Amino acid sequence: MANPVTEFWRRYRRNGAAVVGLAILCVVVAMALSAPVFFPTNPLRLVGPAELWPLTDARFPLGTDSLGRDIAAQLAHGAGTTLIIGLVASLVATTIGVGIGAAAGYYGGLVDDVLMRFTEIFQTIPNLIFLLALVAVLGPKIEHVVIGIGLISWTSVARLVRAEFMTLREREFVLASRAMGMSDLRIIVTQILPNAIPPVIVLASLIVAGAVLFESALAFLGLSDPNIASWGGLIGEGRLLIRTSWYVCALPGLAILLTVLALNLIGDGLNDVLNPMLKNR
Template sequence: MRASVSLDFIRNFSRNRAAVAGLIIVIAVVAIAALAPLLFPRNPLRIVARPEIWPFINPSYPLGTDSLGRDIAAMIAHGARTTLAISLFASITATVIGVSVGATAAYFGGWADRVLMRITELFQTVPALIFVLTIVVILGQRIENVVIAVGLVTWTSIARLTRAEFLTLREREFVLACRTMGMSNWRIILGEILPNALPPIVVLSSLSVAGAILYESAVSFLGLGDPNIASWGRLIGDGRSLIRTSWYICAIPGATIMITVLALNLVGDGLNDALNPKLRDR
């Protein structure tokens, strides 16, 4: 049965050519990030040549060098590790918080629902980027603090979706049967309702990774990221003063961010088409 479901998912996902293309791009970015220490074993922040070597001029530095003489290709590869790690863990943090809040609010209802939803609305009223920057400034410019900051501003949409799914499922026959059998509330939530609510949550979580990349890039662009680690946003920030003369320093990481975020959004759309029964035969 599970093999049949998996085959159906793969078949439905593969019908979306844009999603398949996005998945290929995401796999390529992950592969570059994983192989970065082998492709560029030296510290990517090390000065290796004269400043502002344009791309495709020197074969030793295929993407050129920045204003300090650092290899842009090395910074892109190592920056992929930083950006993807922060975005993935931030998305996991947001998903854990959002699912916990949404499931608790919907299942128990009453005062728990009212309090948790008011807290969710409070978080939504604060401008997300300003909230992220404030948290990073308070906690310090470290990777784990950026993860916490991004996770704390991106969980609200997941919480609302989880609540809506749980409200739909909590009165179904199989849930009522579990209550009749005397199963505990948390066993029903984790073992019965949550697995049935997961497909749309998975889709939204995959899309939140793309949003986390943008937040991380914004933080690094403004100089609030970890100064000892290469990052795509930091590379754009370092090259902004030379945008008129050496625009490629900003354009290359900018295009990398754009393509990666677009690919993740395409994968999210493909997951939605494959997991949503209303869209499978579209």
């Protein structure tokens, strides 16, 4: 058996689109990491004339927004914000979802009924409205945004994990674990969870993409943290100028589009690798 990392890459590589997605994501990550080097000052500082078109001034290659802030700097710093919000929100959603889904799927019966009704309540609330209400009440801070996005995204994880657990708990190796006297928690964590994780990873990557969109939507409506540069915030700034200086919206819009596309492609690629049904094809 080959080294698992090389084996993983060998399978992943077969999906060309997924490799492109990974490349785009690498560029975004590189942007985020290099932002403090190339744009050491606060990107929200006013640095030049307002509404400067891209490629007209060498100091501001991507132009400036309505207040004269450097768009390139905002994009670079925004990349980090976007990624962190996406990742942390996805982590929050996955943690809640795995916990609830695992308990519901493993125990079944009344536990399952109660937890699934609870999940359904969350599913029926319109996501964006819930998020807006939450941020409006708690205040537009980045932590609140992240938690809010996590709270609206966990239901799909819970449903997936529950379904996985329900099939896995019937498998004989779980029976064998019970026969040797293993505790429920230990069975859930060491026996079933490692087998249920691959599809969850795929879903988590898609939740990151969803979180990026939610954050952008919030920022666009002016409800994200105004003290941090983000792509959605930039679009929000630019929406009033869309007839004249449309690039202010278009550039971050393009960045969001590419990032979300990349994350979806990666999700597909992970699905191909991790979904055992497709193995050996």
